[in-house]
Amino acid sequence: MKLASLKEGRDGRLVVVSRDLQQACHAEGIAPTLQAALDHWDECERALRALYQRLNRGECNMAFAFAPGSCAAPLPRAYQWADGSAYVSHIELVRKARGADMPPAFWTDPLMYQGMSDGFLGPCDDIALANESWGIDFEGEVAVITGDVPMGITAEQAHPHIRLLMLVNDVSLRNLIPAELAKGFGFFQSKPATACSPVAVTPDELGTYWHHGRVHHRLRVLLNHQLFGEPEAGVDMTFGFDQLIAHASLSRRLGAGTIIGSGTVSNRDEHSGACCIAERRTRELLNTGAASTPFMRFGDRVRMEMFDEQGQSIFGAIDQQLVPYRGPAT
Amino acid sequence: MKLASLKEGRDGRLVVVSRDLQQACHAEGIAPTLQAALDHWDECERALRALYQRLNRGECNMAFAFAPGSCAAPLPRAYQWADGSAYVSHIELVRKARGADMPPAFWTDPLMYQGMSDGFLGPCDDIALANESWGIDFEGEVAVITGDVPMGITAEQAHPHIRLLMLVNDVSLRNLIPAELAKGFGFFQSKPATACSPVAVTPDELGTYWHHGRVHHRLRVLLNHQLFGEPEAGVDMTFGFDQLIAHASLSRRLGAGTIIGSGTVSNRDEHSGACCIAERRTRELLNTGAASTPFMRFGDRVRMEMFDEQGQSIFGAIDQQLVPYRGPAT
Numbered sequence: 001m002k003l004a005s006l007k008e009g010r011d012g013r014l015v016v017v018s019r020d021l022q023q024a025c026h027a028e029g030i031a032p033t034l035q036a037a038l039d040h041w042d043e044c045e046r047a048l049r050a051l052y053q054r055l056n057r058g059e060c061n062m063a064f065a066f067a068p069g070s071c072a073a074p075l076p077r078a079y080q081w082a083d084g085s086a087y088v089s090h091i092e093l094v095r096k097a098r099g100a101d102m103p104p105a106f107w108t109d110p111l112m113y114q115g116m117s118d119g120f121l122g123p124c125d126d127i128a129l130a131n132e133s134w135g136i137d138f139e140g141e142v143a144v145i146t147g148d149v150p151m152g153i154t155a156e157q158a159h160p161h162i163r164l165l166m167l168v169n170d171v172s173l174r175n176l177i178p179a180e181l182a183k184g185f186g187f188f189q190s191k192p193a194t195a196c197s198p199v200a201v202t203p204d205e206l207g208t209y210w211h212h213g214r215v216h217h218r219l220r221v222l223l224n225h226q227l228f229g230e231p232e233a234g235v236d237m238t239f240g241f242d243q244l245i246a247h248a249s250l251s252r253r254l255g256a257g258t259i260i261g262s263g264t265v266s267n268r269d270e271h272s273g274a275c276c277i278a279e280r281r282t283r284e285l286l287n288t289g290a291a292s293t294p295f296m297r298f299g300d301r302v303r304m305e306m307f308d309e310q311g312q313s314i315f316g317a318i319d320q321q322l323v324p325y326r327g328p329a330t
Numbered sequence: 331m332k333l334a335s336l337k338e339g340r341d342g343r344l345v346v347v348s349r350d351l352q353q354a355c356h357a358e359g360i361a362p363t364l365q366a367a368l369d370h371w372d373e374c375e376r377a378l379r380a381l382y383q384r385l386n387r388g389e390c391n392m393a394f395a396f397a398p399g400s401c402a403a404p405l406p407r408a409y410q411w412a413d414g415s416a417y418v419s420h421i422e423l424v425r426k427a428r429g430a431d432m433p434p435a436f437w438t439d440p441l442m443y444q445g446m447s448d449g450f451l452g453p454c455d456d457i458a459l460a461n462e463s464w465g466i467d468f469e470g471e472v473a474v475i476t477g478d479v480p481m482g483i484t485a486e487q488a489h490p491h492i493r494l495l496m497l498v499n500d501v502s503l504r505n506l507i508p509a510e511l512a513k514g515f516g517f518f519q520s521k522p523a524t525a526c527s528p529v530a531v532t533p534d535e536l537g538t539y540w541h542h543g544r545v546h547h548r549l550r551v552l553l554n555h556q557l558f559g560e561p562e563a564g565v566d567m568t569f570g571f572d573q574l575i576a577h578a579s580l581s582r583r584l585g586a587g588t589i590i591g592s593g594t595v596s597n598r599d600e601h602s603g604a605c606c607i608a609e610r611r612t613r614e615l616l617n618t619g620a621a622s623t624p625f626m627r628f629g630d631r632v633r634m635e636m637f638d639e640q641g642q643s644i645f646g647a648i649d650q651q652l653v654p655y656r657g658p659a660t
Contacts (some may be wrong), residue, residue, distance in 0.1 A: 010369060010585075039340060077585055079407045079448035082518070106513075113515040114444040118409035118585035129581060130482055150658035152460055157658070173581060183436075185443040186516015188412070192581040251459060251503060251522040255340075255407055255448035328480035328487070 001052040001202045003027075003164065004316075005034050005072045007122065012072040016048060017199050018055045021316055024066035025055050034074050034200070038163060038256040041147050068316045073120035073196035074166055075145065075257055081117035081194065082248050083141070083170060083261035084110050088238040090266035090279060097282040110239045110247045113186050115170070117259065121195035123318045127171055127296075128325040129192060135175030136296040136322060139264040140221045140275030140304045142233050143168045144241045145200060149254035155213070158245035161254075165206070165215065167197035167304055167315045168261055174278055174295060197304070198316035205314065213240025215306075217314070219265045221275050222303040228280070229273025233265045233306070275304075296322045331382045331532045333357075333494065334646075335364050335402045337452065342402040346378060347529050348385045351646055354396040355385050364404050364530070368493060368586040371477050398646045403450035403526035404496055405475065405587055411447035411524065412578050413471070413500060413591035414440050418568040420596035420609060427612040440569045440577045443516050445500070447589065451525035453648045457501055457626075458655040459522060465505030466626040466652060469594040470551045470605030470634045472563050473498045474571045475530060479584035485543070488575035491584075495536070495545065497527035497634055497645045498591055504608055504625060527634070528646035535644065543570025545636075547644070549595045551605050552633040558610070559603025563595045563636070605634075626652045 002019060005012025011033040015024040030047045031037035037044045054060045085091060091111070092102045121127065129136055145164040153161075176190035209216045216234035220227070239247070244260050265275045274280040281291035296302070305317040332349060335342025341363040345354040360377045361367035367374045384390045415421060421441065422432045451457065459466055475494040483491075506520035539546045546564035550557070569577070574590050595605045604610040611621035626632070635647040 077409045079409060080446060085515070103513075109513075111513055111515050112518050114446060114518060116410060116444060116582055117447070118588060119583060128481075134581070151458075151655060153658050176581075181514055183433075183439075183441055184511055184516075185415070185441050186514075188442050188444060188578070189580045193583075248518070250519045251464070251506075252446055253449060253523075258448060325481060328483050 001049050002199045002205065003034060003037070003048070003074060004066070004199045005074050005076060006070050007072045010077060011035055012076045016051045016055055017066050019205070021066055021199065021313060023055055023060070023063040025051060025060045025063045027051065035078070035257050038145065038147060041163060041256070068198035069124045071124070071198040072122045074164070074200040075120060075196075075259065077119055078117040078257050078259050079255050080258040081115040081261070082112055082258065083115050083263060084112045084239060084244040084247070085263035086110060086237050086239040086244060087263055087266040089236050089268045090264055094278065094282050097285045107238060110244055111263070112244065112247060115187070115191055115194060119193050121193050121320070123195060123198040123316060125195060125320060126323045127195070127320050128323050130325045130327070132297055133175065134173040137172045137174050137277045138221070138296070138302045139170040139172055140219050141168045141170055141261045141264060142215050142219065143259050143261040146245060146254055146256070146258045146260065148256045149245060149249050149258065151249055151251065151253045153246055153249050155240070155242040155246040158242040159213070161245065162203055162241060164200040164202060166200040167219070167306060167318055169195040169302065169304055169318050169320065170261060170264070171195070172276070195318050195320055197318050201314060209308070213242035217306050217308065219275055220305050220307065221273070224301055227273065229275050231265050231267035231272040231275060233262070236267050237262060298322055298324050331379050332529045332535065333364060333367070333378070333404060334396070334529045335404050335406060336400050337402045340407060341365055342406045346381045346385055347396050349535070351396055351529065351643060353385055353390070353393040355381060355390045355393045357381065365408070365587050368475065368477060371493060371586070398528040399454045401454070401528040402452045404494070404530040405450060405526070405589065407449055408447040408587050408589050409585050410588040411445040411591070412442055412588065413445050413593060414442045414569060414574040414577070415593035416440060416567050416569040416574060417593055417596040419566050419598045420594055424608065424612050427615045437568060440574055441593070442574065442577060445517070445521055445524060449523050451523050451650070453525060453528040453646060455525060455650060456653045457525070457650050458653050460655045460657070462627055463505065464503040467502045467504050467607045468551070468626070468632045469500040469502055470549050470559070471498045471500055471591045471594060472545050472549065473589050473591040476575060476584055476586070476588045476590065478586045479575060479579050479588065481579055481581065481583045483576055483579050485570070485572040485576040488572040489543070491575065492533055492571060494530040494532060496530040497549065497636060497648055499525040499632065499634055499648050499650065500591060500594070501525070502606070502608070525648050525650055527648050531644060539638070543572035547636050547638065549605055550635050550637065551603070554631055557603065559605050561595050561597035561602040561605060563592070566597050567592060628652055628654050
């Protein structure tokens with residue numbers, strides 16, 4: 001099943017989207033918003049799936065053309081966004097570039113930070129930021145949306161709590177990160193709003209490409225229409241989403257609609273390219289002694305998409321332009 | 331105006347509470363939940379204030395006795411919880427105890443972390459955690475709830491966006507913090523669910539005790555019915571809430587219902603006592619060479635309250651017992 005939220009009010013308007021992303025249908029009478037559906041999943045799931053089947057068979061009278069540009073994030077605002085950093089070879093690479101060893105525990109104890117969840121960008125929304133000199137970067141990731149997760153569950157117990165998957169662009173301000181992390185409290189100003197793919201899908205949509213809590217498709221990232229990277233999201237993912245959820249729930253329950261991110265998708269094989277500029281710069285530094293690819297400039301456009309084995313886009317594309325923020329209206 | 335949320339569903343049921351905290355009245359017909367009121371503040375505020383005035387005059391037919399024990403947090407789940415650490419002399423003290431100098435920038439650039447907001451504890455809810463050895467501590471804080479805040483505002487521009495104030499108990503797992511912060515991504519597992527006072531109040535309720543973005547009353551903290559501390563919350567607060575909001579909004583807008591915390595209230599004057607065990611232990615270490623006060627043990631009870639100049643409780647009391655969490659139901 002594929003779900004999206006059309007832009008409307010603060011929480012969007014839930015629609016069911018056909019498998020080929022061509023048609024959509026309002027979920028009226030089932031749940032007004034995706035958050036409402038997640039809050040009452042057991043009561044809503046069957047009806048949503050029935051509507052999805054009718055839509056795919058062309059039997060939905062109220063269907064209309066699906067337009068990703070009219071989409072908000074599947075959850076335009078959420079109660080929790082916890083972003084892991086599950087591709088540990090990526091962390092190792094970045095640390096190597098600055099001459100730092102990586103603690104061995106990083107292979108067994110996931111990194112995770114609490115991100116801002118009160119406002120996600122829609123898939124085609126501009127990234128509006130005040131200052132190019134902040135070192136604006138994208139990060140292509142996979143994320144899951146959970147149902148209610150009890151405190152203290154194991155990775156094995158986590159699987160049935162995964163409701164949906166989507167892609168995210170975790171925008172990062174690289175030049176603000178060193179000073180912010182040096183303060184010791186983690187990211188805050190250096191992590192502005194994150195964008196989400198138009199569509200979130202249930203795990204069964206991925207068939208055999210979803211196993212061990214990992215998505216085994218390539219994440220294709222374009223910068224200004226040029227291929228930037230297309231690593232396979234399952235290969236070098238040290239921690240599956242089941243393990244990330246178990247990590248997150250050690251000392252807290254997770255409310256329905258919690259979003260858990262994979263961290264920047266990355267492969268050891270550098271021929272796969274990168275899903276963020278920072279990784280490419282790191283490889284340039286290691287290979288040539290200098291990072292030559294600049295961070296994003298106003299006007300740049302980043303696109304992220306994942307395709308199934310038939311070449312069909314699974315989640316639709318994140319496709320965003322970086323624009324200058326002109327300050328608060330006064 | 332004083333507002334609370336009775337336990338009901340995921341978001342509670344909004345009630346207006348009388349100034350003396352004796353009576354309450356449902357806000358039906360105005361807004362079903364506090365989040366809904368914050369989402370539509372301009373449309374709701376006048377009607378809520380009118381109801382509050384009738385309630386205070388004893389003219390509200392539907393009034394009933396207000397029972398803090400039936401309260402959820404004012405926002406049982408919120409879209410953002412950003413906790414500052416605005417009492418810099420507290421940070422300086424803690425660092426001094428471990429022989430670390432404090433960077434001078436800490437006096438001008440606030441520390442802030444993104445906390446979990448998907449589930450706040452009600453004022454009288456048990457703190458249920460699995461492991462006493464985590465070093466379970468309380469932190470008494472003041473917090474504000476904002477309306478919609480544009481990105482990039484100044485501290486001066488922040489003031490009108492402060493809708494409500496409340497108290498919070500930012501539960502912290504001291505023995506998990508060092509390893510977690512050493513990983514570089516900030517707090518996650520070491521910051522379980524935070525509790526809130528029964529009532530959130532508009533700034534005008536504080537009269538002249540609210541100025542320069544600071545609350546000039548003492549926060550009284552009891553551990554097992556013994557006075558633990560009662561520092562004045564305004565005195566040594568290096569950054570006012572206006573400055574904390576400006577810091578938070580540098581690279582993001584803040585959605586309505588964002589909660590911004592002060593960090594543990596602390597005075598330089600050690601006769602004021604402490605609002606967390608860690609601070610008392612730090613002073614013990616500096617004064618005697620050893621920390622003697624243990625962290626919380628199962629069965630311990632912590633109470634936090636703030637009184638006005640007439641001795642009236644402003645926000646009601648946070649009053650919680652620490653109990654063992656027995657693991658997820660299977």
